[in-house]
Amino acid sequence: xxxxxxxxxxxxxxxxxxxxxxxxxxxxxxxxxxxxxxxxxxxxxxxxxxxxxxxxxxxxxxxxxxxxxxxxxxxxxxxxxxxxxxxxxxxxxxxxxxxxxxxxxxxxxxxxxxxxxxxxxxxxxxxxxxxxxxxxxxxxxxxxxxxxxxxxxxxxxxxxxxxxxxxxxxxxxxxxxxxxxxxxxxxxxxxxxxxxxxxxxxxxxxxxxxxxxxxxxxxxxxxxxxxxxxxxxxxxxxxxxxxxxxxxxxxxxxxxxxxxxxxxxxxxxxxxxxxxxxxxxxxxxxxxxxxxxxxxxxxxxxxxxxxxxxxxxxxxxxxxxxxxxxxxxxxxxxx
Numbered sequence: 001x002x003x004x005x006x007x008x009x010x011x012x013x014x015x016x017x018x019x020x021x022x023x024x025x026x027x028x029x030x031x032x033x034x035x036x037x038x039x040x041x042x043x044x045x046x047x048x049x050x051x052x053x054x055x056x057x058x059x060x061x062x063x064x065x066x067x068x069x070x071x072x073x074x075x076x077x078x079x080x081x082x083x084x085x086x087x088x089x090x091x092x093x094x095x096x097x098x099x100x101x102x103x104x105x106x107x108x109x110x111x112x113x114x115x116x117x118x119x120x121x122x123x124x125x126x127x128x129x130x131x132x133x134x135x136x137x138x139x140x141x142x143x144x145x146x147x148x149x150x151x152x153x154x155x156x157x158x159x160x161x162x163x164x165x166x167x168x169x170x171x172x173x174x175x176x177x178x179x180x181x182x183x184x185x186x187x188x189x190x191x192x193x194x195x196x197x198x199x200x201x202x203x204x205x206x207x208x209x210x211x212x213x214x215x216x217x218x219x220x221x222x223x224x225x226x227x228x229x230x231x232x233x234x235x236x237x238x239x240x241x242x243x244x245x246x247x248x249x250x251x252x253x254x255x256x257x258x259x260x261x262x263x264x265x266x267x268x269x270x271x272x273x274x275x276x277x278x279x280x281x282x283x284x285x286x287x288x289x290x291x292x293x294x295x296x297x298x299x300x301x302x303x304x305x306x307x308x309x310x311x312x313x314x315x316x317x318x319x320x321x322x323x324x325x326x327x328x329x330x331x332x333x334x335x
Contacts, residue, residue: 007067011044012045012070014047014074014075015049015050015068015071015073015074016049016050016076016275017073018032018036018049018051018052019052019053019065020051020054020079021054021056021061021079021105022054022056022081022184022282023053024056024186024187025212025238026241028260030241031261032079032261033051034264035259035261035264035268036264036265036268037051040272043268045049046260048072049097050071051288052067053065060251062085065089069093069096069098070206074097074098074099075100075271077100077103078090078100078107079103079105080102080107080155082154082155083105083107083155083157086102086110090107090112099200101267101311103115103267104116104118104157105117105156105157105158106157106286107156108156111287111288111289112290113270114280114282114292115286115291116263116267117292118258118263118294118296119296120157121163121164121167122164123237123258124160124163124167124168125167125168126168126256127164127209127235127255127256128168128209129304130253130254132234134253135174135206137203140207142172143174144204144206145174145175146169146175146178146208147208148178149190149208149215149216149218149219150165150181150211151181151185152181152185154253158185161211161212161237164334165211170208177201177204178197182211185189192222194218195225196225198226205232207234207253208233210235210237211237212236213237213240215236216235217246218302220234220252222248227287231251233254234251234253235257236256239255239256239299241314241319242253243255244314245321247299247300247301248328249323249327250301256298256299257296257298257308258294258296301331305331305332305333316328316333316334319333320334
């Protein structure tokens with residue numbers, strides 16, 4: 001019993017780092033970090049929290065990782081820029097007694113202490129199946145072509161999303177005209193590629209399976225710049241505000257509602273258990289890593305009010321602005 005006080009004090013004054021990969025999506029600053037910070041403050045008000053974003057630079061993330069350890073971090077939540085390169089970071093941390101929670105993107109070759117994410121392969125399968133079902137419901141003939149825009153080739157989660165998309169498109173009756181791995185998830189790269197495919201295939205394109213909202217927005221911008229009206233149905237993922245607006249206006253077909261605060265809070269709970277010397281109970285295992293994978297929801301115009309606004313994941317005040325106000329009234333989001 002004499003050890004309980006000092007041990008508890010050590011945990012409560014611990015340092016935890018939350019290292020995110022890029023700013024290609026606004027989710028990390030808008031949702032992930034605030035969600036993690038809020039849950040950690042509930043669990044350990046005296047803990048010191050470090051937040052860094054590597055802006056898609058693996059070398060910078062290495063520096064941030066080293067800095068976190070130098071500042072005394074004993075648990076690091078890592079969403080890697082490069083899933084392969086992150087293996088050495090896990091090894092480095094473990095050699096110094098530091099625990100690593102892989103976050104959102106897995107680290108396949110070297111098991112972290114835990115992995116927390118949404119089910120990325122399930123996300124890819126769900127958005128692509130939603131697209132396929134929509135095309136069939138609209139009477140789009142089999143044999144028609146779709147574009148596939150994947151995420152970053154250095155992101156293992158992007159590979160899982162791609163595998164999920166493939167599982168739904170393969171055997172769907174629709175042909176994948178062309179496929180692209182988007183460097184660092186940069187929307188402008190997706191837009192530039194999509195522009196070339198629009199020139200190449202024209203009205204052969206009946207849909208786009210895009211892996212996230214940023215790449216979806218790039219594809220939609222390319223269609224608009226080419227004067228294509230209406231824009232073919234485009235999938236997405238993340239439910240960022242810009243994507244919700246595009247769905248309301250009818251320019252984007254779907255997205256995935258995966259409130260990042262849920263996963264961030266789960267990562268905080270795992271971090272606190274690791275600080276206490278506990279072994280968090282895995283819900284499943286992925287890449288030999290104990291894991292918890294949350295199941296997301298596909299959002300279209302049909303259920304956006306119920307899934308996003310009624311559940312207060314986003315507010316009408318921040319989404320239903322300017323040109324989107326009319327669509328919000330049409331869908332009952334605004335009275």
